[in-house]
Amino acid sequence: MRDLHLTLNQTQRVRLEAALHSLQSLAPAAASAAAVTVADTIPVNHEDNILKGHGTSDQDGEVVATLCGVVERVNKLIYVRTLRARYKPEVGDIIVGRVIEIAPKRWRLEINFSQDAVLMLSSMNLPDGIQRRRTAVDELNMRTIFEENDVVCVSRTLALFRLRLRQLMKATKIAFTLLHLYHSAEVRGFQHDGSLHLQARSQKYGKLERGQLLTVPPYLVKRRKQHFHHLEQYDVDLILGCNGFVWVGEHVVVGDSEKTSTMVDQKTSSSEVETFTPLETRKHICRIANAVRVLSALGFTLTAELIIETAEASVSSNVEINDMLGAEFYVQTAEREAKRRADLLKKKSGTR
Template sequence: MAITILPPVADDVSYPDSDGDSMSMDSDGGVDLTTGGSRPHKRPRLVAGTDISSGVITPGEVVTDDPQWMRGHGTYTNPLSTSIIATVAGTVQKTNKLLSVQPLRARYTPEIGDLVVGRIVEVQSRRWKVDVAAPLLAQLPLSAINLPGGILRRRTSADELQIRTFFSEGDLVVAEVQTVHSDGAASLHTRSLKYGKLRNGVFLAVTGTGGSGISSSTVKGGIGAGSTTVSSGAGGVVRSRRQVWTVNTANGGGDVDVILGVNGYIWISKHATDTPAVSSTTESVSITRMEEMVSSSIYSSQNDAIPPQTRREIARLAQCIQVLVQGGVRVDEETVMGAYEASLQVDLEVGDDDYYDDDEGRGEGREYLEGSKAQRILELVLERG
């Protein structure tokens, strides 16, 4: 016996809309879309004339559907419409008619000419692999450094055998980005007398883009101890500002060098007059003069004697940078010096008697800047800015 399949028959079902009327299915099984009562609400769009730089945009959210805007970094366009949609979580930045989303947290993107502070993580036959907080490890070729004695020649197999005597795993270096490859990896060089191995100081790591945290630790032969991680809302090192300078500290601390890497790595150390690798006042010299100045001491990992007063002022500068990052203030020379001067003013406001009553401990621990002192420093920095 044959089986006959009959087509389904749908009842006429009514759905109330927002005005109280009802909409019914048509005979073809479709829905009347002329009324908008049952349609889901769309996400709010940022159209022209609104403050698009405020607020946080989430991935997948429509920034605007106005065709007059062009999309930038952190966005993409729907090929079927003119909508600009965010791909990262961050704030919207407007440059003329260009819209881009600045991520709240991202890795450092190398650019040619950037001054960076990196850590050696791997030693290969003819190059070093350096961590510069980028998605890929940077490379420092053996041919891109100054040999002891200023020898300007081709590197041989003998130099490759002694490659670990120049830099080894864990060493910190300050270098300049020479080239950026197609995959995003950077090549560094330390051919200038302002670059080289870092010692006699303390290392800080601040996120370079967006500013989502700060961590401080010590390196081999550093002056501090321990490691901390503090979260923050915004911050980071400002690009296109002076990144190396010397601070004439108070309280008998002498001169202290500060190096702000664009990648968010910071080095604070005792000023070394006999080592031009970290000096910001080194003038350009001829090649013959450079040969005389470059010696084997620039690759030494042994720290010099650092007085307690200098240690305290280095710790004070490190705490000032932490206060800036915790408060969401961008880190540059102006804000760091403003925070340092504000910390000295806060010490005068508080007084020594609030810390210790005896003369031996007077002034100890004053570089610890947290709580109400940190809040007061931020207020003074913002007032001066």
């Protein structure tokens, strides 16, 4: 559990401790061995020439952890990856960000990274859907696409750290081949401050409206093939951003370019067009969002299946939306997850 502060009575405390103990006992041995706390000894099997990386130190000939986290190893290099670290981007990630600044030919986004991300005007589809060169008029109309504090879904970090590139070019002679795989035009967009380049070249990417933006630890969102989920029974869209930003909002049907062009032609100012979300849909959004909050506070990996299961459990137990953040529902969720993992382990053991 991370940052979980609940007022529990004695019975709830005993139940929660029992559920957490059961979850810990069900964890794989390899995962338990990889997790370390401060002053834990990291086994290296008496190997020579071990390189001690971030979060480690040498004490009396032993490698000792100086941080709480997970032990990672790359050849001879051993380091500790702290779970409280900020988001570490990788090419191909689906992320959700918030626009913080509009600059010439680009937007700057906050993506829970040590640097702001950059979304170039040339790296996204124009509202009219036509593939053409961006003009000065397009640059003047940037604020009609995204403005400050807008929540945006984008894809594929097109830039890495300059330091990482330099290390790659020094370490191997095929660096230029790897650069070609990332496309030369995109790689030339590196920023001197180490910021990232993003793109939004699909209709499913863009501005997110009529929903809630949640922030969770990035390690709870695993990289998967599908990060966009339409929860049909609730008519709600769920986007699990790899950077720890989770979007829960009203379902939006992605239209084709002709419809988009028509909408642009008929567009009026945002003050004149009022968007209305039905009350039932808003309740569904709040219920799904609270399910994400509960699972995140308990430290469970976020998946669409687990989020739906948690929301459905609150409905079947007649738990009101605001009561989902109460102590009793936290305990019930932990017990339910412990039982689910135990049943899954028994099922795997029975099939062997």
